[in-house]
Amino acid sequence: MFQSIGEILILFWKTICSFRVILAQRRKILEQLFEIGNASLLMACILSMFIGGVLALQSGPVLAERGLSTYIGGLVGLSVCKELAPVMMAVFIAGRIGSAMAAEIGSMRVYQEIDALRTMNIDPVEYLVLPRLLAISIALPLLVVFAILVGWLGGAMVSASNGQIGVPFQAYFGHLREMVEVHDVANGVIKSFFFAVVIGVVSCHQGLQTFGGPRAIGRSVTKAVVNSIVLILILDYFLTRLLLALGI
Amino acid sequence: MKSPSAIPEGVRVEVSGLSKSFNGSPVLKSIDLEIHPGEIFVIMGPSGSGKSVLLKQIIGLDSPDAGTILIEGEPVTSRTLLNRVRLAMVFQSGALLNSLTVGENVGLFLTEHRLKPKAEIDRIVAEKLALVGLQGMESRLPVDLSGGMKKRVAIARALAIEPQLLLYDEPTSELDPVMAVTIGEEILSLSQRMGLTSIVVSHDRDLAFGIADRIALMHEGSILSVGTPAETRASRNPIVQQFLNAKLKRENN
Numbered sequence: 001m002f003q004s005i006g007e008i009l010i011l012f013w014k015t016i017c018s019f020r021v022i023l024a025q026r027r028k029i030l031e032q033l034f035e036i037g038n039a040s041l042l043m044a045c046i047l048s049m050f051i052g053g054v055l056a057l058q059s060g061p062v063l064a065e066r067g068l069s070t071y072i073g074g075l076v077g078l079s080v081c082k083e084l085a086p087v088m089m090a091v092f093i094a095g096r097i098g099s100a101m102a103a104e105i106g107s108m109r110v111y112q113e114i115d116a117l118r119t120m121n122i123d124p125v126e127y128l129v130l131p132r133l134l135a136i137s138i139a140l141p142l143l144v145v146f147a148i149l150v151g152w153l154g155g156a157m158v159s160a161s162n163g164q165i166g167v168p169f170q171a172y173f174g175h176l177r178e179m180v181e182v183h184d185v186a187n188g189v190i191k192s193f194f195f196a197v198v199i200g201v202v203s204c205h206q207g208l209q210t211f212g213g214p215r216a217i218g219r220s221v222t223k224a225v226v227n228s229i230v231l232i233l234i235l236d237y238f239l240t241r242l243l244l245a246l247g248i
Numbered sequence: 249m250k251s252p253s254a255i256p257e258g259v260r261v262e263v264s265g266l267s268k269s270f271n272g273s274p275v276l277k278s279i280d281l282e283i284h285p286g287e288i289f290v291i292m293g294p295s296g297s298g299k300s301v302l303l304k305q306i307i308g309l310d311s312p313d314a315g316t317i318l319i320e321g322e323p324v325t326s327r328t329l330l331n332r333v334r335l336a337m338v339f340q341s342g343a344l345l346n347s348l349t350v351g352e353n354v355g356l357f358l359t360e361h362r363l364k365p366k367a368e369i370d371r372i373v374a375e376k377l378a379l380v381g382l383q384g385m386e387s388r389l390p391v392d393l394s395g396g397m398k399k400r401v402a403i404a405r406a407l408a409i410e411p412q413l414l415l416y417d418e419p420t421s422e423l424d425p426v427m428a429v430t431i432g433e434e435i436l437s438l439s440q441r442m443g444l445t446s447i448v449v450s451h452d453r454d455l456a457f458g459i460a461d462r463i464a465l466m467h468e469g470s471i472l473s474v475g476t477p478a479e480t481r482a483s484r485n486p487i488v489q490q491f492l493n494a495k496l497k498r499e500n501n
Contacts, residue, residue, distance in 0.1 A: 024362070104347075112343035115309050119337045120357045120409065121330040127360070 004205075004227075011125070011208070012201045015133050018126040025131050032135030036097050040143060047092055048147035051084050052076055052154030060158070060165035069165055073172040074179030076155035081180060085147040086188040087236055090195035093140055094228035098203035101132050102224035105207025106217040114208070124208065133200035140196035141189045148185060152176060183248050190248065191239050198235060199228045257443035258286035259320045259333055259412045261306060266315035268301060275301050277469040278315070288439050288446045290456040293466030294491060299449040300340070302466070303415050306447060307337050319413065336406035337415040342398035344390040350377070350401050351386030357409045376404040379434065381427070395422035403431065407438065414438070416448045420455050428452065432459050453492065457481075465491065 022029070055076050063069050105128055108114050114124050152173075159167040206224035210216050261283040268276040275298045283289045291299050304310045306317055308324040317324040319333055336357075344353045352359070354376055355369045364372065370386075377383055380400035390398055399422055406414055416435065420428035436459045439446050450456055456463055456477075463480045465472045465488050473483045481492065 108345070111346075112339050112341055113345050115304075116337070116339060116343040116345070118309060119307055119335060120360070122356070122360050 007209070008201055008205045011129065011205050012197070014125045015129050015201070018123065018130050021126050021130065022134070025126065028127075028131035029134050032131050033139055036093075036135055036139040037143075039100075040093060040096055040139075041146070043092065043096065044089060044143050044147050045150050047088060048080070048085060048151040049154035051088055051147075052080055052151035052156075053158040055079055055084065055151075056155040056158040056165065057162065060162060060167070064165055069159075069167050070171055070175050072155070072159050072165060072167050073175035073177075076159075076172075077152055077176035077180040078184060080151035080155065081148045081185045081188045083188070083236075083240075085151055086144050086192040086195060087232065089140065089144050089147050090192060090199065090232045091229055093136070093143070093196070094199045094203075094225055094232065097136060098199045098228050099221045099225050101136075101200070101203040102207045102210075102221045103217055105129075105204055106210035106220040109208060109210045110213060110217060129200075129204040129208075132204055133197065136200040137193060137196045140199070141192045144189055144192040145185070148188060187243050187248050190243065191236065194235060194239060195232050198231045202228045202231060257412065258439075258445035260285050260318075261413065261445065261447070262316075262318040262321075263302075263306065264316055264318075266302070266305060266317065267313050268298075268305065268310070269313055275469050276305070276312070279469075279471055281464060281471065281474070283445060283447060284461075285445055286439065286443045287461045288435065288448065288459050290448045290450060290460035290463045291466060292450060292453070292456050292463055292491070293472075295451075297466040298469040299466055300417055303337070303417055303447065303449050307335055307415055333413065334409055334411045335413045335415070336409040336411035338399070338402045338406050338417065338419055340417040340421060342390070342395075342402040344398055344401055344405070346390050348390075349386060350382070350388045350390065350393070353390065353401060354386075354405045354408050356405065372408055373404075376407045377401070379407065380404045381430065396424065396427055399423060400427070400431070403434065410442070411444055413445045413447070416446065416450070418450055418452075419448060420450065420452045428455065435459050467491075 056072055059075055060069065060072050063071055063075070105114075108128070117124050117127055156169050156172045159165045159172050160169055203224040206220040206227070210220045261281070263279055263281040266276055266279040267274065279302060291302065293299050301310070305312050306324065311325065319329060322329050322332065345356065348356065351370070351373050354373045358364050358369045358372065373386060374383065377385055380403050382397065382400055382404065390401070393401065399419065403419065419431050419435065423431060432455045435446055435448065438444060448456070448459070460477055462474060462476055464474045465480065467487050472485055473480060473488050475483070480488065483489065
């Protein structure tokens with residue numbers, strides 16, 4: 001395990017050192033951004049709509065029983081932007097994009113495409129890892145902003161339409177505006193950036209470590225997704241503590 | 249990438265004391281070789297004799313347990329070597345990038361190192377594809393090609409690099425006899441025209457004796473003999489003779 005962590009950190013450092021070729025790789029970065037956005041936007045929309053909705057559904061009646069139903073906007077607003085949207089989107093992206101990265105790079109490794117790049121003096125970190133890591137680091141925070149907005153809307157729809165809650169849109173968003181500050185949204189977006197780095201580096205590392213045949217590619221994909229999710233959840237705790245200490 | 253190099257033609261390759269083991273079993277046993285500039289050097293031997301492992305070591309894709317490989321006097325592991333010398337390898341499987349078109353694969357080296365303008369790269373790609381009989385295939389994807397066509401694209405990709413040292417891993421496997429002859433002629437003509445050094449790993453006796461300046465015969469990780477085709481044919485080593493004269497005889501079955 002410690003060897004893998006060391007290798008992941010080395011890969012991350014090498015990727016940072018290759019930032020000098022960002023301009024040369026801009027076409028690949030844009031392609032990856034499109035790939036991630038195109039593959040994830042609809043699912044992110046559905047996922048966050050239902051996350052906001054189910055949160056309102058679970059907490060709304062409890063608040064209503066105590067005469068606090070107007071607080072539903074703030075509760076859903078804060079929960080979605082500080083925790084649910086960044087973590088759920090990161091888990092979703094780890095499964096959807098991290099797995100694809102590990103599979104693509106792993107198959108390139110198995111079928112000697114990466115060896116071919118090296119013989120042409122093309123650095124696989126610059127050619128493969130850098131565009132993917134940059135693209136996911138830009139795309140995930142953007143997706144999280146989108147997910148926060150859609151999650152709030154999902155909560156509002158359930159709050160307005162559910163008879164037990166009965167909070168209209170205006171009251172819901174009024175309280176949400178009172179409770180949620182810009183730094184609360186920033187909290188979720190900052191966390192999602194770190195989650196994106198974890199997904200990108202772990203998935204690319206697993207892909208580059210693939211040896212053997214098609215079965216090895218499958219193993220790499222599974223490891224990439226599981227390790228990313230475990231690291232996201234651990235990192236979430238420490239980042240939350242750090243951001244709370246910093247007052248964000 | 250710096251414009252390669254002060255060395256205009258083929259390069260010298262020196263292998264000394266090269267050993268490599270996998271999981272404790274030796275695959276290369278203290279190999280010593282000297283390959284001269286501009287030479288076509290063919291490494292033959294039965295499957296599992298360590299030919300492809302040796303090729304990977306020579307191009308620096310794998311590191312040896314012991315021994316050194318020098319290209320023009322510089323270790324193959326040196327970071328500056330690839331700025332001085334252009335190397336290319338034609339992999340047995342082709343190793344084309346499946347996400348790129350044939351044209352993008354062939355022009356990859358030139359595009360990534362920004363060595364020529366796009367129009368010039370397109371012209372070179374078309375020229376190299378025509379050389380291997382695949383003109384007009386630029387927009388096809390590798391997945392649409394047969395094994396032999398992939399091999400020819402891989403050769404075109406290597407030619408686009410204009411290498412000083414070109415390594416071929418089984419260049420005629422999966423090719424029909426006519427195309428195998430064409431590829432053999434192309435290896436020969438490249439070597440004569442550009443003076444590049446070629447190292448060819450092959451089982452194909454016709455190819456080896458047709459193009460080689462010298463042939464090394466490997467067996468169980470060691471070099472059994474090195475010599476010109478005539479010297480190799482005249483070798484008295486029984487394993488060399490067995491390999492060279494292996495024939496299927498119907499009456500034996």
